[in-house]
Amino acid sequence: MEDLTIQVTEEMAGQRIDKAVSAMDEDWSRSQIANWVKDGAVRVNGEIVKPNYKVRLEDVIIATPPVLEELDVVPEDLDLEIVYEDADVLVVNKPKGMVVHPAPGHSHGTLVNGLMHHCTDLSGINGIVRPGIVHRIDKDTSGLLMVAKNDASHTSLVNQLVRKSVTRKYIALVHGHIPHDKGTIEAPIARDPKERQNMSVVDKGKHAVTHFRVLERFGDFTLVECRLETGRTHQIRVHMKYIGYPLVGDPKYGPKKTMDIGGQALHAEVIGFDHPKTGEYMEYSAEMPEEFAELLESLRKKD
Structure with a gap:
């Protein structure tokens, strides 16, 4: 991985070194950068600095990410x-x-x-x-x-x-009763400035658009179809939380009191694209997993 060189601007001046560097690349968390600073892998004007160093206008920062161990990718019979x-x-x-x-x-x-x-x-x-x-x-x-x-x-x-010509439709179960039948969420997404392992709606984030329509309502829960116009990290999970309807079972963006179902209730149901060679439009669908279907059936019985 190549070194990252940053020249501090007026907007960045006064920020802690870990915050300034992590904001330059979404793949690096603030805690990672802090460890690199401690290890001397981040230098300012050629000098090693302390983790609490606050960058100054026109400082030149050079971050040298550690060399990761090469992963040995072994073929496995996983019955795909x-x-x-x-x-x-x-x-x-x-x-x-x-x-x-x-x-x-x-x-x-x-x-x-x-x-x-x-x-x-x-x-x-x-x-x-x-x-x-x-x-x-x-x-x-x-x-x-x-x-x-x-x-x-x-x-x-x-x-x-x-x-944005690929069709991507997802089925999601969310907390709350969505009163309207459809909607569009257009809100930029980037790493959460406070929780670097999470994504969130941030003013200066990347453009993100999710279209949704209600499929079924179950009292305090709603089943929706979400169509992605863009494909940001955790987009549906972040957008549905942003409008007040977080995904059921989501350990990262859901409420503390959510169902323990081993992760978010989200299924990529439809994919459609033009064949790379023939140009023919192709679309495929996959039924939701059995446990997802059983969850919906249990909600129907309670409703």
Whole structure:
């Protein structure tokens, strides 16, 4: 990973060094940066500083991220549910609880481990740890993902995501009774300035749009379909919390008193895209997991 060089602006002046550096890259948490400062991996004007150092106008900061241990990505027979596959692309139904790609602490049992066992022809644009991965869904979100089997397909699918032409519909169960039948949430998302492991609606965040419509109401709960126009990290979870209807079971953004169902009640039900080679529009759907369906049925009986 390359060094990050930052020249402090008027807007940044007076901030603690860890806050100033973490704001420059969403992948780095403030606590990570603080540890790097302690280890001397962050220098200001060529000098090592203390973690409580407050940056000054025109300071030059150079952050040198530690070299991470290379992950050995081992093919594993994980009995993946492949919804569609040809020579260029495949669509897979990821189960709840499965991490998409290897990372420290999750080197085995990931979707990538399973994909590498299933087929050897995956795009290499995202490197050896994320072969074929065009987009992601959270560990505890189930549902459909498109995977590129060569670099040309990868480029095509990413461009479609950028153009917002990919259809992505999710089913979510939220706390609260949503009175209106549909709506659009347009609110920028970035790392939470206070909780760097979380995302939140932030004025200077990245543009994010979620469209939703109510499918069913159960007293204090509402089942909604969410259609993504953009694809920010945790977008649906953050947006639904922002308007006062957090996802059921969400350990990060849900209320303290939520159902213990092993993670958020969120399922990527529909994925649609133009085939990278033929240009033909293709759309696939996957039924929600059995436990999600059983939860809804229990709510219907109580309602």
